[in-house]
Amino acid sequence: MATDPKSEVFQATTEPPAPKIQDYAAIGDCRSAALLSNRGSIEWLCWPRFDSAPLFAAILDRGRGGCWTIAPNRQLHVERQYVDETNVVRTVFAAENGSAVLTDLMPVASEEYKRLALLPDHELIRQAECRSGEVELRFDLQPRAEYGRRPVPMRAAGHLGVRMEADGAVYWLRATHPLAIADERLQATIRLRAGETAQFSLTYGEDAPMVLPPLGRPATERIQNSIAWWQAWARRAKYDGSYRAHVVRSALALKMLTYAPSGAIVAAATTSLPERVGGDLNWDYRYCWLRDASLTVRSLLGLGYWEEADAFLNWMLHATALTRPKLRILYDVFGENAPEERQLDHLHGYRDSRPVRIGNAARNQLQLDVYGEVMDAAAQYAQHGGVFDRSTQKILIDFGNYIGTHWFEPDEGIWEPRGGRAPHTHSRLLCWTALDRLLHLSSKGVVQHVPVEKFQREREKIFKNIKQNGWNERLRTYTSVLNGDSVDASLLLMPWYGFEAAGSERMQSTYQQIRKQLGTTNGLLYRYLAQPAEGAFGICGFWEAEYFAIGGGSLEDARRLFERLCAFRNDIGLFAEEVDPGTGDALGNFPQAFTHVGLISAALSLQARKENRRPLRHRAETAEEAH
Numbered sequence: 321m322a323t324d325p326k327s328e329v330f331q332a333t334t335e336p337p338a339p340k341i342q343d344y345a346a347i348g349d350c351r352s353a354a355l356l357s358n359r360g361s362i363e364w365l366c367w368p369r370f371d372s373a374p375l376f377a378a379i380l381d382r383g384r385g386g387c388w389t390i391a392p393n394r395q396l397h398v399e400r401q402y403v404d405e406t407n408v409v410r411t412v413f414a415a416e417n418g419s420a421v422l423t424d425l426m427p428v429a430s431e432e433y434k435r436l437a438l439l440p441d442h443e444l445i446r447q448a449e450c451r452s453g454e455v456e457l458r459f460d461l462q463p464r465a466e467y468g469r470r471p472v473p474m475r476a477a478g479h480l481g482v483r484m485e486a487d488g489a490v491y492w493l494r495a496t497h498p499l500a501i502a503d504e505r506l507q508a509t510i511r512l513r514a515g516e517t518a519q520f521s522l523t524y525g526e527d528a529p530m531v532l533p534p535l536g537r538p539a540t541e542r543i544q545n546s547i548a549w550w551q552a553w554a555r556r557a558k559y560d561g562s563y564r565a566h567v568v569r570s571a572l573a574l575k576m577l578t579y580a581p582s583g584a585i586v587a588a589a590t591t592s593l594p595e596r597v598g599g600d601l602n603w604d605y606r607y608c609w610l611r612d613a614s615l616t617v618r619s620l621l622g623l624g625y626w627e628e629a630d631a632f633l634n635w636m637l638h639a640t641a642l643t644r645p646k647l648r649i650l651y652d653v654f655g656e657n658a659p660e661e662r663q664l665d666h667l668h669g670y671r672d673s674r675p676v677r678i679g680n681a682a683r684n685q686l687q688l689d690v691y692g693e694v695m696d697a698a699a700q701y702a703q704h705g706g707v708f709d710r711s712t713q714k715i716l717i718d719f720g721n722y723i724g725t726h727w728f729e730p731d732e733g734i735w736e737p738r739g740g741r742a743p744h745t746h747s748r749l750l751c752w753t754a755l756d757r758l759l760h761l762s763s764k765g766v767v768q769h770v771p772v773e774k775f776q777r778e779r780e781k782i783f784k785n786i787k788q789n790g791w792n793e794r795l796r797t798y799t800s801v802l803n804g805d806s807v808d809a810s811l812l813l814m815p816w817y818g819f820e821a822a823g824s825e826r827m828q829s830t831y832q833q834i835r836k837q838l839g840t841t842n843g844l845l846y847r848y849l850a851q852p853a854e855g856a857f858g859i860c861g862f863w864e865a866e867y868f869a870i871g872g873g874s875l876e877d878a879r880r881l882f883e884r885l886c887a888f889r890n891d892i893g894l895f896a897e898e899v900d901p902g903t904g905d906a907l908g909n910f911p912q913a914f915t916h917v918g919l920i921s922a923a924l925s926l927q928a929r930k931e932n933r934r935p936l937r938h939r940a941e942t943a944e945e946a947h
Contacts (some may be wrong), residue, residue, distance in 0.1 A: 338379075338382055338670070338671055339357040339359065339363075339379075340905055341593055341670075341905065341907065341908075341910050342890035342891075342896070342905060342906040343358045343359075343890075344356060344357055344358075344363070344364075344379070344890075345357075345400060345402075345892050346589055346910070346911050347408070347409055347424055347425050347426050347444075348407060348576040349426035349427065349442070349443075350428065350576065350578050350580040351368065351441075351442065351579060351581070352368060352370055352426070352442065353365075353370060353426075353576060353577070354366075354376075354424075354426065356409060356411075356424050358398050358400055358411065358891075359389070359391055359395075359398070360391030360411060360413070360422055361378070361388065361391070362387060362388040362389075362444075363376055363378035363385070363387045364378075364590060366589075367442050367489070368441070368442055368526070369579060369653055370577075370579065371586075371604075371607065371652060371653070371659075373465070373487070374386075374464075375463045375464070375465075375472070375486075375491065376463065376464070377464065377467060377468050379593070379670060380591075380592060380668075380670055381667040381669070381676075382668075383668070384468040384666070384668075385464060385468045385667070386463050386464030386468060388460070388461045389458060389459070389460045389461075390446055390458070390459055390520070391422070391458055392413050392420065392457055392458070393415075393509070395413055396414045396415060396416065397413075397414035398413055398414070399411070400412065400891065400892060401891075401892055402569070402572075402892050403423075404551065405554035405572070406546070406550035406551055406554070406572070407425070407572055407575075407576050408424070408543070409423070409424045409425070409892070410422070410423050410424075412451075415455045417453045417455065417456075418452050418454045418455045418513075419452045419453065420448055420449060420450050420451060420455040420457065420512065421449050421451055422448050423448075423449075424444075424445070425445055425543060426442075426444050426445075426546075427439065427443050427445060427542045427546045428546050428549050428550065429545060429549060430549075433545075438531050440523045440525060440530065440531045441524075441525070442523060442524040442525070443521060443522065443523045443533060444521070444522045445521050445543060446519070446522075447517060447519045447520070447540075448510070448512065449515075449516070449517045449518075450513055450514050450515065451514065453514060454512070454513050454514070455512050456510070457511075457518070459495075459497075459499060459507060459509070459510055460507050461499075461505060461506040462504065462505040462506075463484055465486035465487055466487070467666075467667065467676075467678070469666060471504035472484045472485070472491070472504075474501050474504070474506065476501060477492075480532060481494035481495065481532070482501065482506060488526060489525065490526075490530060491522060491524050492522070492523045492530065492532055493506065493520065493522050494521045494535055495518070495519070495520045495521075495535075496518050496520075496535050497510045497518050519535045519539050519540075521533060521535060553575065554568050554572060556624055556625065557624060558624035559623055559923065559924065559927065561927040563882070566893065566919060567623070567919070567920055567923045569892075569894075570893075570919045571619075571623055571625070571916075571920065573911050573916045574619070574620070574916055574917065576911075577589060577911070577913050578631075579653035582631075582635050582654055582655065583631025583633075583635040584635045584639075584651070584653040585608060585616060585632055586605070586606050586607060586913065587606070587607060587609050587650075587912065587913050587914060588606065588897065588909035588911065588913060589909070589910065590605065590606070590909045590910055591604035591605065591606055592670065592675075592677050592678075593896070593907075593908055593909045593910055594669070594673035594908070595854045595855055595897065595898055596852065596855070596907070597671050597673055597907070598672055598673055599673060599852075599854075600675060601854060602669060602670075602673055602675065602677055604661070604677050604678050604680050605680075605909040607650045607651060607653075607658045607680060608635075608639075608650060608652070608653060610636065610640070610647060610649065610650070610690040611687070611689065611690055611693055611734060612693070612914055612917060613632075613697040614692075614693045614694075614696035614697045614700060615914075616697070616917050617629050617632060617633060617697040617700045617701060618697075618700050618921060618924075619917050619920040619921055619924070620632065621700055621701070621703075621704050622920070622921075622924045623920065623924075626704070629700075629701065629704075633698070633701050635655060636697065637694075637715060639655030640694060640719075641711075644715055644718050645718040645719055645721060647694065648683060649682050649685055649690060650680060650682060650683060657683060658680050659678070659679035660683070661677055661678070661679040661681040662678060663675040663676065664676040664678060682732075682736045685731070685732040686731040686732060686741065687732055687733060687734065687736070687747065688723070688729065688731045688747040688748075688750065688751055689731075689744075689747045689749075689750035689751075690750075691719050691722065691723050691751060691754040692749070692750025692752070692753035692757075692817070693750060694754075695754040696750075696753055698757065698761070699757040699761060702761055702764070707766065710768075713768055713769070717758070717767065717769065719754065720754060720755055720758045720770070720771075721771075723751050723778070724755070724774060724775065724778040727748065727752075727781075728743075729741075730743045730744075731744060733747050734747070734810050735808065735847060735848060742801045743789075743801055743802040743803075744801055745786060745798060745800060745804075745811065746810040746811070748785060749786060749813070750817070751782055752779055752783060752817075753817045755775045755778055755779040755782070756817075756818070758775055759772060759775055759779065786798075786802075786819070789802040790802055791826065792804065795833060796826075796829040797811075797829055797830045797832075797833035797834075798811050798814065798826065798830045806837070807833050807834050807837055808847055809834060809838060809845055809847045809848070809857065809860035809863060809864075811834060812834065812863040812864060812866075812867045815827060815867065815872065816866065821871065822867055822870045823871045823872060831867065831872055834864075838860075840901040842884070842901060843861065843881055843884040844885075844901050845857065845860040845863075845864055846860070847860050854907070855898030855901070855907035856898060856899050856900075856901050857897070857898055858885075858895050858896065858912060858914070858918065859914045859915050859918035860918075861881070861885045862885060862921065862922040863918060863922075864881060865881040865882040865922045865926070866921055866926075869922065869925035869926045870925050870929070875929050875930060878922075878925075878926055878929065882922055882923070886919070888904060890906065894910065895910075895911060895912055895919070896908045896909065896911065896912050896915070897909055897910070897915060
């Protein structure tokens with residue numbers, strides 16, 4: 321590509337309002353991800369991994385963050401979709417004199433193929449094709465370094481393209497059409513007639529020499545190979561129920577949020593997208609939470625993705641082994657401690673939602689529920705035929721011993737409040753789950769040398785503690801904290817973990833309180849009562865649907881709610897963390913793995929109920945029978 325200072329440069333006009341969170345699509349390569357608006361603008365890109373500093377961050381500050389736009393100057397209509405069962409986005413623009421399709425992706429391939437084909441580790445391809453008439457495209461690339469603090473220097477390098485360097489890394493932009501460097505950005509107007517195509521490749525590298533992949537037919541082949549790779553992966557999903565499209569899209573979102581070198585799955589691709597627009601509930605979710613473990617492993621195994629479940633569990637056990645018997649709440653993709661939380665005061669935040677944060681202070685919290693999540697994930701793995709070596713067995717027993725001497729301590733709990741510790745019922749439930757699963761694994765011979773009598777005694781103590789102190793007789797409900805009078809949505813998981821039957825009198829009355837206190841008129845569910853109110857929590861609605869599916873309601877109740885919840889996905893099938901019950905707008909970080917995990921889990925239980933199968937459990941007896 322040659323740069324041409326005489327190339328026609330687009331003159332920017334007044335910016336329209338910022339896109340809503342649901343207006344974004346995500347593309348990724350199982351190492352990092354980018355967010356693309358329905359206006360053809362990439363406004364979030366972190367390389368080389370999910371928690372790296374972004375090259376584009378306009379989603380957090382439209383003036384300072386930087387972005388990369390390819391779109392018609394005058395758009396009449398926009399439609400977009402993922403190419404069937406892939407993470408490749410196609411946006412169709414209807415312009416004044418014609419139409420064009422923009423294809424966006426991060427190429428994916430096996431490691432062996434990358435080596436043989438000399439492909440770069442990190443590449444983003446954008447291809448614009450005029451389908452009819454004539455289309456005038458605006459090209460505008462403005463990279464920024466250090467979370468928007470400074471521009472990235474650019475240098476034209478003839479046929480090699482444009483070289484950009486920041487923080488020890490080098491970026492190369494190659495194009496089939498001439499571009500102009502002006503005012504710390506690349507700009508041009510590109511005219512295409514029907515059948516004509518423009519291609520652009522952005523690559524990243526830290527080590528020399530770099531691989532600069534060719535454009536033209538080789539780039540088209542990388543696009544087609546990536547489409548084939550994603551579709552082959554999606555075809556492996558064993559689910560063949562009524563909601564396959566929703567389930568496969570959620571599985572693809574989880575795969576995209578996976579860091580392939582380690583097997584870790586990050587909670588979301590972004591930081592500081594607000595749970596309340598204009599508020600301060602803005603957190604960095606580009607890390608891996610142990611809380612998500614059991615539901616994630618169950619979803620992957622339930623869909624037949626054994627390799628991904630195995631990699632995730634191995635990552636989890638490796639990460640937790642480094643701090644045993646204590647567990648951290650969250651880890652980076654390599655299993656190390658997440659960075660300290662700090663604020664970026666120079667950024668305005670999404671729609672003036674401040675502060676923008678990186679790192680996460682939850683790293684310092686105590687959340688005892690994670691022990692149950694880890695142990696339940698291990699039990700899920702064993703249920704599908706997985707085995708543990710002696711070292712792993714010892715790690716699991718160490719976790720059990722820790723729970724045996726710490727389960728009664730107050731903690732911050734599943735929702736990570738920053739107002740102090742309390743005796744959370746859900747945390748006690750998961751401590752009970754941890755010991756229960758260990759005893760089950762011992763009875764099946766999967767884990768050897770378990771101190772059975774000791775763990776049985778402690779399990780019995782926790783059971784009685786929850787039954788007596790977690791139950792409010794006046795309100796006829798289990799409560800969020802022991803001896804409390806309020807509920808939270810995590811209580812819906814008591815049947816899922818086998819503590820209480822979904823159809824029991826206590827669970828039925830607890831559900832009625834949850835729906836009364838936390839429900840919205842359009843079927844959504846808050847996670848707890850908050851003032852001022854935040855959005856309804858995405859996964860909590862799917863927990864409710866699954867509660868119906870496993871015996872808390874009828875199959876029709878479960879199906880109807882599941883379909884109502886799916887209607888809150890965006891136009892290409894992605895969910896954020898929360899939903900504004902009044903407007904239906906997405907809130908929180910995006911796309912959110914936890915919400916997609918909840919969808920898959922609910923769909924699996926719905927299918928099991930439809931086929932008169934018992935949902936996957938690890939115990940042959942109920943909690944009442946065990947005690």
